[in-house]
Amino acid sequence: MSYILKTNQAAYLLDPDNEDLVLKKKGKFSSVYLGYRVEDKLPVVIKKLNDPDDVQTQFRFQKESLMGFDFFGVQHTLDAWKDESGYYIIKEFIDGLSLRQMMQHKLINRPLFIAKCIIGTLDILSQFHNKGIYHCDLRPDNILILVNKRGHPDIIHPQVRLIDFGLSKHSESDFLAHRMPFSLIYSPPEQLLNYPRLVNATSDLYSLGLTLYECIAQYPPFFNDNPEMVMHLQLNTSVEEHKNIQPALLSLIHKATAKKKLRLPPAQLESEEIEKTIAEGQAQRFQSCEEFKTAVEKILPQLNESERKNFFSKLFG
Numbered sequence: 001m002s003y004i005l006k007t008n009q010a011a012y013l014l015d016p017d018n019e020d021l022v023l024k025k026k027g028k029f030s031s032v033y034l035g036y037r038v039e040d041k042l043p044v045v046i047k048k049l050n051d052p053d054d055v056q057t058q059f060r061f062q063k064e065s066l067m068g069f070d071f072f073g074v075q076h077t078l079d080a081w082k083d084e085s086g087y088y089i090i091k092e093f094i095d096g097l098s099l100r101q102m103m104q105h106k107l108i109n110r111p112l113f114i115a116k117c118i119i120g121t122l123d124i125l126s127q128f129h130n131k132g133i134y135h136c137d138l139r140p141d142n143i144l145i146l147v148n149k150r151g152h153p154d155i156i157h158p159q160v161r162l163i164d165f166g167l168s169k170h171s172e173s174d175f176l177a178h179r180m181p182f183s184l185i186y187s188p189p190e191q192l193l194n195y196p197r198l199v200n201a202t203s204d205l206y207s208l209g210l211t212l213y214e215c216i217a218q219y220p221p222f223f224n225d226n227p228e229m230v231m232h233l234q235l236n237t238s239v240e241e242h243k244n245i246q247p248a249l250l251s252l253i254h255k256a257t258a259k260k261k262l263r264l265p266p267a268q269l270e271s272e273e274i275e276k277t278i279a280e281g282q283a284q285r286f287q288s289c290e291e292f293k294t295a296v297e298k299i300l301p302q303l304n305e306s307e308r309k310n311f312f313s314k315l316f317g
Contacts, residue, residue, distance in 0.1 A: 198278055212253055
């Protein structure tokens with residue numbers, strides 16, 4: 001059933017019961033719908049945050065309402081509203097496919113395409129890091145690739161957009177007493193173990209390294225039906241080799257996702273030792289978007305040459 005959401009700025013039409021207009025149905029933190037602004041029929045994305053009485057919801061609302069105006073390559077917030085029915089954030093509609101969706105598409109040279117997408121993401125991310133802002137939720141769902149009118153991305157020169165800054169953190173912000181939410185499969189140890197003061201640029205680069213791996217391998221490097229096992233893998237193991245990931249690319253991913261193994265389970269260690277171990281692992285990672293980008297750019301010719309060799313190998317047997 002469609003209805004009109006009226007804010008101080010405009011009116012928006014949305015229809016939560018129309019499956020074609022539901023972009024995300026009752027996710028962990030929100031539901032997301034495609035709607036339009038009544039005044040000019042402008043397509044918009046309407047995010048309704050879950051649990052309006054939860055402090056985390058209020059925290060996300062404050063951050064996302066203000067995010068994106070001063071940065072390129074991101075989904076800009078157009079409006080925000082809260083009333084007795086909940087918290088709403090209205091954002092610009094971006095016609096694109098997420099890297100998650102791109103995993104379902106057949107690509108001639110997947111490693112090369114994904115590497116280019118990662119470079120584009122790093123270009124966008126660097127402007128945030130330079131201002132002390134960390135995304136804290138980088139994963140295939142939050143990286144969009146623009147498409148043309150036929151719904152196809154530019155495979156040679158992909159255009160990237162970064163979305164969903166609801167978990168973002170500013171380096172100078174106060175640290176909350178309660179546990180911050182995180183994405184189990186993609187988060188670095190400092191987020192998994194709830195050490196927000198240790199979150200920095202390397203934390204985002206860690207998540208981006210795991211995203212790079214998954215988008216090429218087409219499954220996540222750390223996955224298990226048991227969340228406790230996923231936590232164990234994240235804290236204590238490195239990503240494994242994969243037939244579609246060249247050694248040079250795997251080495252790059254290992255550096256992006258570096259961590260030092262804890263001596264004992266976290267519950268058996270003092271906070272000081274955990275912090276020291278995490279910091280030592282962070283020091284082994286890429287320290288900036290620029291450093292990560294340079295490393296990826298260096299292996300692009302290898303990725304291109306590898307595909308050329310595979311082509312001729314198939315052609316001539």
